[in-house]
Every structure is written in structure tokens, then in C-alpha cells.
Amino acid sequence: MNDARLLRQPERGEERQLEAAVQRVLEGYYEADAPWDTGVSPPELVAVVEGPGALTPGRVLELGCGTGTNAIYLARHGWDVVAVDLVDRAVRLAGEKAAAADVAVRFLRGDVTQLDELDAPGPFDLFFDLSCYCGIPPHRRDAFAAGLSERAAPGARLLMFGYGPGAFDDTWSGVTADELRTRFASWDLLDATPGTNDVPTWWFTLRRSTGPIVSA
Numbered sequence: 538m539n540d541a542r543l544l545r546q547p548e549r550g551e552e553r554q555l556e557a558a559v560q561r562v563l564e565g566y567y568e569a570d571a572p573w574d575t576g577v578s579p580p581e582l583v584a585v586v587e588g589p590g591a592l593t594p595g596r597v598l599e600l601g602c603g604t605g606t607n608a609i610y611l612a613r614h615g616w617d618v619v620a621v622d623l624v625d626r627a628v629r630l631a632g633e634k635a636a637a638a639d640v641a642v643r644f645l646r647g648d649v650t651q652l653d654e655l656d657a658p659g660p661f662d663l664f665f666d667l668s669c670y671c672g673i674p675p676h677r678r679d680a681f682a683a684g685l686s687e688r689a690a691p692g693a694r695l696l697m698f699g700y701g702p703g704a705f706d707d708t709w710s711g712v713t714a715d716e717l718r719t720r721f722a723s724w725d726l727l728d729a730t731p732g733t734n735d736v737p738t739w740w741f742t743l744r745r746s747t748g749p750i751v752s753a
């Protein structure tokens with residue numbers, strides 16, 4: 538084994554350790570009442586669904602759906618919803634809530650950075666992410682962006698809420714507009730509006746670009 542491989546191995550090990558640690562923390566949250574699980578859809582999503590210039594209902598993929606509040610809201614407003622979360626218990630609770638509400642949502646337990654392993658081919662007109670991406674380990678984020686780009690209908694929107702860097706007591710979580718511009722290179726960042734939280738947060742809107750115009 539040469540020196541370069543010896544140097545790389547601990548990095549990959551650390552990446553796997555971070556993934557496992559994040560999953561354990563998330564599972565722990567859902568053993569009690571997760572603090573983010575308010576049961577209320579944010580006004581930024583309501584504006585996209587019901588406001589002036591609302592999008593026409595189509596197919597939506599929710600990333601990190603938790604216990605399904607927003608997936609159920611979208612389904613109630615005519616959207617065909619697929620919703621994914623990493624945590625078994627969250628997905629189970631989401632299914633129970635949807636059944637009680639008598640709405641059809643396809644909840645999938647899985648990793649949003651590995652969408653190829655899930656039955657979620659799209660194409661999707663809307664992606665909704667309420668503080669999922671900002672907590673995904675940085676080395677998995679390219680795969681997140683690729684998975685959405687491959688499943689995006691022309692002109693699809695991505696509505697994302699994210700915590701900024703430094704919001705939490707770690708060295709890696711958070712998202713910035715610059716990061717999204719780089720990582721979602723085939724998308725246009727239409728809007729970045731600061732949130733109203735005590736720590737830095739953002740609402741981002743991106744649109745899948747239709748690609749370069751090729752002249753005849």
C-alpha cells in the first residue's frame with residue numbers, strides 16, 4: 538500500500554463516523570418530541586402553494602420530511618407527494634398522520650443522498666427541504682445535488698430552508714448561498730431571504746435551468 542492510500546483511509550473512516558453520528562443524533566431526537574416538529578407549515582411554503590403566483594400542483598419530492606406535516610399539507614393541496622426521511626420512526630409517524638388525515642403520500646425511509654436506491658424516479662416539479670440539506674455531512678452534498686438534478690423537470694423549483702454556518706456547535710453544518718450556487722450549478726438561485734430565527738437562517742429558492750440554448 539502506498540503512502541497516499543494510507544493517508545486517505547482515515548479520512549474515509551472519519552466521513553463514515555460522521556454519517557453514523559448524525560444518524561444516531563437524529564434517531565435520538567425522534568425518541569422524544571423532536572423540537573422542530575411543530576405541526577405547522579411555514580408561510581414560505583404556503584406562499585408557493587397558495588399565494589399569488591402559486592405553482593400549479595404537480596409532483597413534489599420532500600427531502601427530510603420528518604413526521605410528514607408538510608408532505609400532508611402539499612397532498613391536501615393537490616400535489617402528488619413523495620417524501621423521504623432517514624429515520625424509521627419519523628416515517629412511521631408520518632404514515633400514521635397521513636392515514637388519519639385521509640391523504641395519499643408516498644413516504645419512503647431512506648437517504649436523500651442516495652435517491653437511486655429509492656423508488657422516486659420523478660421527474661419532480663418541486664423539491665422541498667426544511668432544514669435537511671444544512672445538516673447533511675459536506676462529503677454527501679454533491680450526491681444530494683446530483684440526485685435532485687437528475688430528477689428535476691425542466692424549470693423545477695427547489696425551496697430550501699437552511700441554517701447558516703456557525704448556527705450549531707460544530708465545524709461543518711450549515712449552508713450558504715455561495716455554496717448552493719456552486720453545488721447546484723445547473724440551477725439558478727432565484728432568491729435568498731434571511732430567516733427570522735435567533736441564529737443565521739435562510740430561505741433559498743432555486744430553479745432548474747433549462748440548459749444552454751442551441752442555435753440551429
Ligand SMILES: C[S@@+](CC[C@H](N)C(=O)[O-])C[C@H]1O[C@@H](n2cnc3c(N)ncnc32)[C@H](O)[C@@H]1O
Nearest residue numbers: 563601602603622623624647648649667668669
Ligand atoms: C431538522 S429535521 C426537519 C424535519 C422536517 N423537515 C420538519 O421540519 O419537521 C431534518 C430532517 O431531515 C432528516 N434527514 C437528515 N439527513 C437525512 C438524509 N441523509 N436522508 C433523509 N433524511 C435526512 C432527519 O431525519 C430529519 O427528519
